[in-house]
Amino acid sequence: MPEGDTIWRTAVALRRRLIGKTVTAAAPDLVKRLEGHRLVAVEPVGKHLIMRFNGQVALHSHMRMTGSWHLYRPGERWRQPERRARAVLNFDGAVAVLFSAPVVEVVRDDRQPVQHLGPDVLAETFDIDEVIRRARLSQARTIGELLLEQRVCAGIGNIYKCETLWTHRVNPWSAPSSLDQAELRGLYLTARDLMRRALTGKGFAPRHAVHGRGGRSCPRCGTRISVRAQGEQARMTFFCPRCQRKKDQPTDWSSLSD
Numbered sequence: 001m002p003e004g005d006t007i008w009r010t011a012v013a014l015r016r017r018l019i020g021k022t023v024t025a026a027a028p029d030l031v032k033r034l035e036g037h038r039l040v041a042v043e044p045v046g047k048h049l050i051m052r053f054n055g056q057v058a059l060h061s062h063m064r065m066t067g068s069w070h071l072y073r074p075g076e077r078w079r080q081p082e083r084r085a086r087a088v089l090n091f092d093g094a095v096a097v098l099f100s101a102p103v104v105e106v107v108r109d110d111r112q113p114v115q116h117l118g119p120d121v122l123a124e125t126f127d128i129d130e131v132i133r134r135a136r137l138s139q140a141r142t143i144g145e146l147l148l149e150q151r152v153c154a155g156i157g158n159i160y161k162c163e164t165l166w167t168h169r170v171n172p173w174s175a176p177s178s179l180d181q182a183e184l185r186g187l188y189l190t191a192r193d194l195m196r197r198a199l200t201g202k203g204f205a206p207r208h209a210v211h212g213r214g215g216r217s218c219p220r221c222g223t224r225i226s227v228r229a230q231g232e233q234a235r236m237t238f239f240c241p242r243c244q245r246k247k248d249q250p251t252d253w254s255s256l257s258d
Contacts, residue, residue, distance in 0.1 A: 005195045007044040007155075008122055010069050014042045014051070017071055017094050023053070025090040033106055034059060034089065044122070045114040046154025058110035059087070060103070067101025114154075121155040121192045122199070131188050135176065143179065144172030145231040147187065156191050162211040162238045164191040166220075171246040172230060172237045178246075210238040218243060 022038045037053035044050075049069070051059040061067065067086070070079060072095045078085075080099045087098040098104060107113060118134050119127045131153045140146035147153075147161040156164075165172050167190055170179070179187075209219050214227035223242040230237040 005122065005155075005198045007047055007049055007063070008199055011042045011044040011049060013071060014069065014096065018042070018091055018096060021091040021094070023089050023091060025088075027085075027088045030104070031059065031087045031089065031106055033057065039091075044120075046117050046120050046150055047157070048114050048117070048154075050110050050114065052110055056108060058107050059089075060105050060107050060110070060113040061087070061098055061101050062103035062113075064102045066099075067103075068099050070097045070099060071095070072097065117150055117154040118152045119154065121153050121188070122195055126192060128185055128188060132181065132184055135184060135188075138176065140176060142172060142230065143170060143174045143176050143187070144235075144237050146176045147191065148231070148235065153188055153191075155195070156188075158235050158237075159208065159211045160191045160194055163194055163208055166210045166238075166240060166244060167194075169243050171244045172239050174246055210240060212238065214238055 018039050019042070020038065020040075022036065023034045026032050026034045034053060034057065037055050037057055039051060040054055041052040042049070043052070047062060049061050049063075051061075053059070061069075072078060074090070074093065074095060076095075078097060080097075084099045085097050086101050086104045087096075089096040105113070119130050134152040135146060135149075138146055138149055138152050140149055140152075144161060144165065147156050147164065148158065162172075164187055168183070168187055170183075170187065176184070210225050213225050216225055217223070218225055218240040221240065221242050223240050225238055226241050227236055227238050229235070
């Protein structure tokens with residue numbers, strides 16, 4: 001699934017090429033009404049993307065696991081099959097194509113599709129107090145599931161969930177109530193820092209510590225990194241069973257490591 005930083009990069013690319021330009025043709029019918037409208041803003045909100053046009057109309061898309069926006073020159077060959085295109089917007093000198101996104105809709109009120117979300121982890125002004133308030137009200141059973149809860153904090157995905165918990169030596173299956181206020185704040189602020197560094201390329205190691213490294217050595221203690229499905233969506237969680245054991249967990253819990 002694209003994470004918040006991926007959506008921010010997408011927004012930057014769309015702004016750079018398309019802001020101020022008018023849609024000359026649009027397909028399929030569900031986006032046809034955008035024809036003749038000028039793009040005035042592109043805003044990432046967590047994992048959602050809002051493209052605002054003049055005339056009080058907007059295009060809302062959510063990539064989920066498979067979606068992506070591509071930009072092409074007119075006549076350039078697409079990198080994905082046409083059958084996967086959910087929206088095709090033609091501008092003067094550019095074509096924007098949304099592939100495989102399960103959520104795409106034209107709306108009048110651009111706030112409505114994202115009003116349920118918590119504060120955006122990458123926003124310039126990040127309301128950490130509101131995040132903590134929402135976190136304490138959440139019904140998430142584990143801290144790993146809580147970090148992915150977009151109604152609490154928008155934008156954090158599975159990669160930065162795993163990396164943040166490893167950084168703080170927190171077991172992904174710990175109950176959120178087992179963390180005090182300072183520990184909880186630290187997790188969200190670290191996720192924000194890692195993602196903002198990834199956006200700028202400053203000080204960010206290209207290799208993840210645990211995500212995608214199941215069976216390899218933990219860079220901190222050398223223990224084999226474990227992988228387990230977590231939550232109702234069975235998201236694969238990568239963690240170090242030694243560095244990230246629960247506070248009341250014995251050191252040797254290798255029987256639960258895979």
